[in-house]
Amino acid sequence: MAEKNIPMREALRAALREEMIRDERVFVMGQEVGAWEGTHKVTRGFLDEFGARRVRDTPISEMAIAGAAVGAAMAGLRPVAEIMTINFAFLAFDALINHAAKVRYMFDGQFKVPMVLRCATGWGNQATATHSHTPEPVFAHFPGLYLGCPSTPADAKGMLKAAIRDDNPVLFTEVIALYPKPGLVPDDPDFVLPIGKGDIKRAGKDVTIVAYGRGVEWSLDAAEMLAREGISCEVIDVRWLRPLDLPLIFESFKKTNRCVVVEESLPFYSFGSEIAAQLQEHMFDYMDAPIKRVSAMDVPLPYAKEIELMALPDAHKVVAAVKEII
Amino acid sequence: MSDLTRTTLTRAELIEAYHQMVLIRRFEEKCKELYNARKIGGVYLHLYNGQEATGVGAIKALKPTDHVITAYRDHGIAIAKGADVKRLMAEMFGKRTGVSGGKGGSMHLADVNVRMWGGYAIVGGHLPLAAGIALKSKYNDDGEVVLCFVGDGATNNGYFHEALNLSSVWDLPVVWLIENNLYGMGTPVHVASGQPELHKRAIAYGMKDYGRVDGMDFFAVYEVTQQAVEYARTTGPVLIEAITYRYEGHGVSDRIYMKRVEEMQMFQQRDPLIVMQTKLREMFPDIEPELAKVEPSVAAIVEEAVRFAEASPVPTAEDLTRNVYA
Ligand SMILES: Cc1ncc(C[n+]2csc(CCOP(=O)(O)OP(=O)(O)O)c2C)c(N)n1
Ligand SMILES: [Mg+2]
DSSP states (O other): OOEEEHHHHHHHHHHHHHHHOTTTTTEEEEEOOSOOOOTTSSTTTTHHHHHHHEEEEEOOOOOHHHHHHHHHHHOOOOEEEEEOOOOGGGGGGIIIIIIIIHHHHTTTTTTOOOOOEEEEEOTTTTTOOOGGGHHHEEEETTTEEEEEEEEHHHHHHHHHHHHHHSOOOEEEEEEEEGGGOEEEEEOOOOOOOTTTEEEEOOOSSSSEEOOOHHHHHHHHHHHHHHHHHHHOOOEEOOOOEEEHHHHHHHHHHHOOOOOOOSSSSSSOOOOHHHHHHHHHOOOOOGGGGGOEOOOOSSOOSSHHHHHHHHHHHOOOHHHHHHHHOO | OOOGGOOOOOHHHHHHHHHHHHHHHHHHHHHHHHHHHHHSSSSOOOOTTTTTHHHHHHHTOOTTSSSSESOOOHHHHHHHHHHOOHHHHHTTTTTTTSSSSSOOOOTOOOOOOGTEEEOOTTTHHHHHHHHHHHHHHHHHHHOOEEEEEETTTGGSHHHHHHHHHHHTTEEEEEEEEEEEEEEEEEEEEHHOOSSOGGGGGGHTTOOOOEEEEEEEEEEEEEHHHHHHHHHHHHHHOOEEEOOOTTTTTTTTTTOOOOOOOHHHHHHHTTTTTHHHHHHHHHHHHTTTHHHHHHHHHHHHHHHHHHHHHHOOOOHHHHHHHSOOOO
């Protein structure tokens, strides 16, 4: 099968475009998705190709974007709604949690909610406290919603297609820093990666590093550095925070007996907390060392570059964490 | 006041509408009785007594293929849209045979078969869903209309603004019908709304304003909604404000409303059932025998519903975990 070396934003664009061609019910809506071609240019050319019926610019109305996507999905369309960045999805929290994630259950299966809400996520470039959130674990707290966050262009394509084809509501977050990064992506319009399946991004035997999104990049960099010192790390990209691929993590842990969890998000009630809890509940007999967590610091993100970076995780922090338990 | 000669409903349809209003009244009285007897559980039971003419009058102006969505004061709306009364009562009892499988309760009654999209208990939360359902009709050009009931209190949260504005910029086929029953819980409209003539909000959205209608008068509500529905079907969203009154207060826990004796008396003199009876007698001098049959027929339906609910099984452990996801 043919592959192309393209940046993640192009992989996402390809996924979206192919799904719109494949299924008339799929459409996009959000701020600046039309003439502006998307804040992150994922919908470049869409207005020309698909027209204003299927490429719908919205007002700056996050509650209505998420809520109208729920209604349209319940009624049989397959909206791919976009909220510019996840920082603004807090305004849509109610529609997502109380309605997208609940209507199927609350009305005992009378409705399906085949919607995707795409949000850019992540910090960087001194975006400051209100514009630097990576709150995936907060949203992943709630049953009824799926949450995916790809770390490579190929994953981005296969995961977004899976999200669009699935009959459940999916919050799909895209790391801003990864949009321009290239990778090999299959051309196949039916390249779909199953929801809830994680991926071993690097095989190893001494320590399991569990990550998602940008954390995968730091983990791979750390694994490379550690390999030079003879420490072999297995890097697992969960890809989906919900459903979470616990079997994949457990299998790796049975082999390594050690684990470091890496995330861009905050440490309290976090991704790392959940993985650590799962491991101690289910894998206690295999545990040879405390589970280590690498995350952002427990502060709002400041503006000044020097202290911004201080607050954030990176490959060196992952290396340090691994060395503490090896 | 309405012009009797303008109604397009047949005598049989009018009797049917009256029957439905009486059914709602007796259904609600029975719910209250059963709640006090602790057969209906929970802390939330918002009754529709007093507002029957608004719900039934508006819904009678729809085609069966049109859609209805409302807030948590939903029993009467569900009955008016044609949901099965037995299954509605079973939902009150938290039974497996309830419209929402015993998982939704009083505030979450939906019946997709009759296009009743549900009651929603987050104030304003269903408004963007209504816009989304209407977007499906616009997208597919299927000529269907969404009738969305909105509490007076709900006009003050952000959902109202975002959903009405979105419906306007997208020309969605929605009839927004504000049921102004003078209070949101204990707060009078003029205390909560800078512009207490709520229909005037339409101006802010460049939306067709159908003004205020006497919500205690079936004919008045029916006529204006009929015009509004046709406008929505062909042109775009509209706003109507119906002035009505809730006889039982906000919910079962409301003890303030009982002190509003004068106001209550004023509205009860124009009780929707009495207003309609009077008009039916004017229109059809020989209607007495038909009117006389209504109460016994309704009593039998309510009794049967209670029997059905009592005899029905409760949900199981499998029901507990079913329909979280599709
Ligand atoms: C977002 C939100 N805030 C507050 C509440 C609590 N609450 C429930 S009903 C209600 C009053 C709503 O009044 P109105 O919209 O006029 O409807 P009515 O009860 O009169 O039918 C309030 C404040 C809620 N359910 N949701
Ligand atoms: Mg009210």
